Amino acid sequence: MRLRPFFVSHVLLVAGSALAVPAFAEGPRWTPLTGFLAPEVPATPTETSSFQKPNGPKGATAASLRGVATLPLKITLGRTEADGQPHGDLGVQTLAVDGDLAEALELGNGRGALVTSAASTASGAAGLLVGDIIGTIDGRVVAGPDDLLRALKATASGQQVTVEVRRAGKGAADLKKLLVERADAGTVGAAASLGRLLSLGVVLGPRNYSEAASHYLKAAEAGHLASMTRYALFAKDGIGMRKDEALAAQWFRKGADGGQDAAMTNLGSLYETGRGVKRDYGEAARWYRAAVGKGQVSAMHRLALMYETGRGVKKDDQEAVKLLRQASNKGLSEATSWLADKYEQGRGIAKDETEAFRLNQRAADQVRRSAEQGNAVATFNLGILYRIGKGVDRSDAEAAYWVVRSLKLGDKYLVAELMRNPDVLSAADRKWMQQVLRDEGTYTGPINGTFSPAVRTAMEALASKA
Numbered sequence: 001m002r003l004r005p006f007f008v009s010h011v012l013l014v015a016g017s018a019l020a021v022p023a024f025a026e027g028p029r030w031t032p033l034t035g036f037l038a039p040e041v042p043a044t045p046t047e048t049s050s051f052q053k054p055n056g057p058k059g060a061t062a063a064s065l066r067g068v069a070t071l072p073l074k075i076t077l078g079r080t081e082a083d084g085q086p087h088g089d090l091g092v093q094t095l096a097v098d099g100d101l102a103e104a105l106e107l108g109n110g111r112g113a114l115v116t117s118a119a120s121t122a123s124g125a126a127g128l129l130v131g132d133i134i135g136t137i138d139g140r141v142v143a144g145p146d147d148l149l150r151a152l153k154a155t156a157s158g159q160q161v162t163v164e165v166r167r168a169g170k171g172a173a174d175l176k177k178l179l180v181e182r183a184d185a186g187t188v189g190a191a192a193s194l195g196r197l198l199s200l201g202v203v204l205g206p207r208n209y210s211e212a213a214s215h216y217l218k219a220a221e222a223g224h225l226a227s228m229t230r231y232a233l234f235a236k237d238g239i240g241m242r243k244d245e246a247l248a249a250q251w252f253r254k255g256a257d258g259g260q261d262a263a264m265t266n267l268g269s270l271y272e273t274g275r276g277v278k279r280d281y282g283e284a285a286r287w288y289r290a291a292v293g294k295g296q297v298s299a300m301h302r303l304a305l306m307y308e309t310g311r312g313v314k315k316d317d318q319e320a321v322k323l324l325r326q327a328s329n330k331g332l333s334e335a336t337s338w339l340a341d342k343y344e345q346g347r348g349i350a351k352d353e354t355e356a357f358r359l360n361q362r363a364a365d366q367v368r369r370s371a372e373q374g375n376a377v378a379t380f381n382l383g384i385l386y387r388i389g390k391g392v393d394r395s396d397a398e399a400a401y402w403v404v405r406s407l408k409l410g411d412k413y414l415v416a417e418l419m420r421n422p423d424v425l426s427a428a429d430r431k432w433m434q435q436v437l438r439d440e441g442t443y444t445g446p447i448n449g450t451f452s453p454a455v456r457t458a459m460e461a462l463a464s465k466a
Contacts, residue, residue, distance in 0.1 A: 068105055068168050068178070070135075073127040079157030088155035090163070091119040092128055095202060096144040100224075103189030104182055105166065110135065112166065113148045116202040131172035131203050132165040176204045183218060191219035192227050199230070207410055209240025220251060228255035229263040236266075236276070237416040245276030256287060264291035265299040272302070272312075281312030292323070300327035301335040308348060317348030328359070333366035333381070337390070364391030371402065376411035380418075387429060400436045410463030415456060422451040440465070 077088030094113035102110060112133040128134075134142050137151045138161050155161060168175040182190035194204070195216035201207030213234045219227035232251035235244045249270050255263025268287035271280045285306050291299030304323035307316045321342065327335035340359035343352045364385050370378035383402030386395050406414060422430060430449040437443035442465075443458035 068166055071165050071167055073163045073165060074160060075127055075163050076160045077152070077155055077157050080152075085153070086157060087153045088157050088159055088161070089152060090128060090134075090148075092134075093117045094134065094145045094148060095200075097133055098193075098196075100189035100192040100196070104179055104187055104193050105133070105168070107133075107166070111143045113142050113145050114203065115165075128163070128165070129167065129171040131175040132167050134163060134165055136164040137161050172203050172205075179204075183215060186222070188219050188222045188224050191215045191222070192224050195219060195227060195230060201410065207412075209234065209412060211240075213240035220254075223258075225255050225258045225260040225263065228252075228258070229260055229266060232263070232266065233413075236270075237413060237420075239412050239416060245270070247276075249276035256290070259294070261291045261294040261296035261299070264288075264294070265296050265302065268299065268302065272306075281306065283312075285312035295330075297327045297330045297332045297335070300324070300330075301332055301338070304335070305338070321349055328362070331366055331369075333363045333370070333378075336363035336366060360391035362391070371406075374409065376406050376409040376414040377417070379406035379409065380414060384425070384429070387432065396432070400439075403433065403436060404440060404462060407459050407462040408465060412460070415459045418459065419451055419456050437462075 075090065078091050079086055080089035081087070092115045095116050097107070097111045097114050101114070102108070112135045115128055115130055115132045115134065118128045118130055134148060136142055137148070137155075140147075140151050142148045142151060168178045176194075179190045179194050183194055192215070195212045197204045198208045198212035198215065213231060216227045216231040216234065220231045228251045232248040232255065234240050235242075235251065236248035237243065249267065252263045252267040252270065256267045264287045268284045268291065270276050271284035271287065273279065285303060288299045288303040288306065292303055300323045303313075304320040304327070306312050307314075307320040307323065309315070321339070324335045324339040324342070328339055336359050340356045340363060341347070342349045343359065344356035345351070364382070367378050367382045367385060371382045379402055383399045383404075383406060385392055386399035386402060388394065392398075418424075425433065427449040430451060431447050434443060434445070434447045434449070434455065437455065437458040438447070440458075440462060442461040443455065445452060445454045445458075
C-alpha cells in the first residue's frame with residue numbers, strides 16, 4: 001500500500017506501558033498507546049551552552065585532545081523553505097548533544113548539534129560528516145538543533161558561512177571507537193551515550209538494542225540514574241535482553257531512590273499493574289505523587305486517573321481535573337484527550353462540548369508535533385486519531401499512512417506495547433490493522449482481530465521496508 005498523507009487545516013512520549021483504563025459508554029474513546037519513558041527519544045539540552053573548548057595544556061593541539069579536533073569548514077548553503085520563507089540549508093539532520101555526550105567528548109559546558117545524516121549530493125553538506133558536532137555558524141553559538149535552525153533562517157541560500165565543528169577522527173566510525181574506549185576507561189557519559197545512540201539507531205549505525213543494553217547496564221552500575229531507568233525498560237519489555245520484570249522493578253527502584261522522576265513514574269506503573277511486584281495501588285499513588293513533585297507530566301496523568309477512580313487515593317474529581325490540566329498544559333496529549341472526554345461526557349466536570357472539541361484538536365496537534373520529531377509511539381497514535389476521527393478529519397488512508405510510518409521506524413518497543421496491550425484498539429481496528437499489514441505484503445494470516453506472533457512478525461518486517 002503506497003499512500004501519501006494529506007494534512008487537515010486544523011490539526012507524546014515518552015512511552016512506557018499502556019495501563020488498563022476505565023471504559024465509558026459515551027462517544028468513541030481514544031485509548032492512546034502511552035506510558036512514561038521510551039527506551040530512547042531525542043533529548044534537548046537542559047543547560048545553556050557556549051560550546052567552550054575543553055580545558056587543556058596551553059597550546060594544546062587536536063592530537064592532544066585524543067582524536068577530537070575543532071575544524072572550521074567553509075560551506076556554501078543550499079536552499080530550503082520553512083513556513084513559506086526560503087532560507088539557507090546545510091543539508092543535514094541533527095540531534096541535541098546532551099550532558100552525557102558532552103562529558104564523553106570533554107566539551108566542558110559546551111553542547112551543539114550532532115549531525116545524524118548528511119545529504120552527500122547537497123552542496124550545503126559538503127565537508128560535514130555524520131558524527132560531527134556543529135558548534136558555531138559564523139561565530140553564532142549553536143547550542144542545539146533549534147539554535148541551528150534559527151541561525152539558518154537568518155541566512156540566505158548561496159551564502160558562504162564558516163561552520164565550526166568538533167570531529168572525532170574521520171567521522172562516525174572513529175566516534176564510536178572513541179566512545180567505546182572512554183566507556184571502557186570508566187567515563188560514564190560515554191557508556192550512556194553509546195546506549196542512547198545505539199537505541200536511536202543514529203550516527204553509530206542501525207539500532208542495536210542488545211549492544212545498547214550492555215552499555216546502559218555499565219552506566220547504571222556506575223550510578224547513572226537515567227541509564228538505570230532505560231535498562232529497566234529494556235528488562236521490562238525484553239528488548240535487547242531477556243524479559244525480566246522483577247529485574248526491571250529493582251532498577252526502577254534504584255533510579256527512583258536516586259530521585260529520577262521517570263523511574264518513579266515507571267515504578268508506580270509496575271505497582272499499579274502488578275508487574276514485577278505485588279499490585280499495590282497505594283504504593284503506585286505514592287510514587288506517582290513523588291514524580292509529580294518533580295514535574296513529571298506522565299505521573300500527573302496517571303495520578304489524575306487514580307483520583308478519578310479512587311484507586312489508592314480518596315476519589316477527588318477536582319484534583320483529577322487539576323492534574324490533567326497541568327499535564328495538558330505541559331504538552332501531554334494523553335492528558336489533553338482524557339480531559340476532553342471529561343468535558344464531552346460531563347464526567348466529574350460541567351459538560352462543555354465546545355471545550356471538548358477544542359481540547360481534542362489540541363491533543364491531535366500535540367501528537368502530531370511529537371510524531372514529526374520521529375517518536376514512533378506518537379506516530380502510531382496519530383494514525384489511530386485519523387482512524388477514529390478525534391481532533392482531525394477521519395481518514396482510513398491517512399490513518400494507514402501514519403501507522404505504517406510508525407512501524408517502519410523500527411522501534412521494537414512500539415511493537416512490544418501493541419502485542420502486550422492489543423485492547424488499546426477495538427476489535428474492528430485490530431482487523432483493520434491486519435488488513436493494512438496484508439496490503440503492505442508482510443502479513444498473510446487471517447483477518448480476525450487477534451494479534452498473534454504472525455502479526456508481530458509482520459509489524460517488525462515493515463522496518464526492513466523503510
